[in-house]
Amino acid sequence: MKVLYHHRTQGRRVEGVHIRGVANALRELGCEVRVISFPGADPEAEPAMASGPATTTESTAPAAPAGDEKGRLATLVSRLPGVLFEFAEIGYNLVTWWRIRAEIARNRPDFIYERYSLFLFMTVWLARRRGIPIILEINDSAVVQRLRPLWLKPLARRIEAWCLTQATGIVFISTYFRELLASHYGQLPPSVVSPNAVDARFDPQRYDRDALRRRHGLEGRVVCGHMGVFARWHGVPGFVETIIDRLQEAPALTLLVVGDGADLPAVRREVQARGLEDRIRLPGRVPHHQIPEWVACMDYAFLPDSNEYGSPMKLFELMAMGVAVVAPDYEPVAEVIESGATGWLFPRKDLEACVDQVIALCDRAEERQRVGAAARAYIERERRWRNNAEQLLSLLPRESRA
Template structure:
């Protein structure tokens, strides 16, 4: 009899050729949590070296030289290594991997596709795709996700809106709510030494230019600056930070614990993403992370986001392309320390009661158990 048959932990193999091994949804939330639940977890992802952390074995994937290489050699070169893993469940995180998932499924494997975003809507906002071609590429993307819905074992979707695109496929919505790692008390609002903060990918569509103008206005009126954490997309945006060092502190990409520490030291978290279909219908992970750290939020006033912020009382919402309105909302928070502290408390309470990762993990584990029943679990 094999070790698996004797009752050893079932094996989950997560795969991404796009995401770094430290990706918050892939590694911190899903892989690490699934390992803690008793699974043998291997993650194929971008990393400079192999390592093992918190029960997750990380196998580096080759860095592609371009997008075409990523979709061809980068994808199909993984077939044999993945088969050698003999996984009970294969969990794929990139649309480029869907054809590979179909082949694994044909070979009798249980394959889950993790739909992080609304792919067709996301394509329409890709600046590297010539604008006249975007509708055609979006139509092709719709065909790809239909193929995934029909050919794979199940779809894990990051939001209900994303799940709708997969029709009658077996679907589970697993939202990007924060993983509450501890119950430490937040720094009292009045004792925080930071100012404004943004953590996440930095691009025009994610509010980069709006945030720079907000930072200029707020610094001019209150002497408070903005800390930016994340990857510039494209890297040429760094040139736009020249001459703004007095009120913008760009830290680059930071490990998750350090990013969380910065949030906990700051006074206002910005989520001023611009209006695209992919963004408007998404659940903004950083908003929930700010709230979990007791950080008042100033966000774009998209209906879904406004409902979250206003119902929880955790901040203010403004038009995403109006830096003046955003600056006024920030100043109102900075000028009313008592209300700001109350916003911080309400945000933490909302995350603990409504927007935490633990119920989402339960849904993922139930799906795994349904696809590959475990002989022995912790």
């Protein structure tokens, strides 16, 4: 089965992990997958190191590696102010028309899979015109709060409503997201809910935990970890501010916070000023392929905040390594974590409750191990990329699956 996978993301951060995961899983199921990216971008070539902070709502601006001419142009486009940026997004439909039309003529796919982006309608239009099934994966929407203000919101919603209702099928990252969009746009095509997933690298059996802990000076510690962006909307700075005066309650506890972002320098200064560099480890950003090695050092983890519709990739990567997570009780998170069984939920936005749970678990080694093992079993059973690929294929018309 031939699959044309189209997207308009940077493909260099978490979106690249997702693209690689789904594309490779489809190939494992016997599909021939052709990925069409913005000219110059290559999400299938995993970067050694990403630069710059990520965001809660993905950047869907046409983008590519900064050293390339097309990459520099894309960077300039992404920096356009307000409505000009959105006009550039609309204009990208012409590029899409040219490239998808040529690809269909050269090697007609059995279906098209598109990672939906705001204002991008041309792929759906071409698929409908050529009689090709098209499945949309929804990670962003004009009806949710975004970090970058949406100036042409009425137009974005009209385009989105048309795309969603014209698709053959839809993949949502959470039930909340599906219900939200159905409430705005009415009856939608057949859909599935596919939270994020992980690949085979996230397997604790592949790593020497004791050796890694010695390498990073963490032997003999109880390590509670986090990986992600230091930004207010992810809650890491607030968590550190909240726990910093309570570390004396758990003398064995060490926090390992992997990642960077706009707020990292301020957090680092505060940690240094308090003389807590040994209790709060801040290694900075690491390449994605090294993430499992750092997770292998953790006994459990914390996720201070998320949003109402998202499916945090880090949640699945931690759980796959047998590291259970203290996480906020947003519906998409609660869809993955059964509190007390595969993780621990706390009331969203309540950082005191999050810190209480983290400190309490420091002395509960048996509970951490039991819940971590159950978390890993859940991921192995339901949240490998193959599960996502099988779900999306189920949306195709029966004759297309023959």
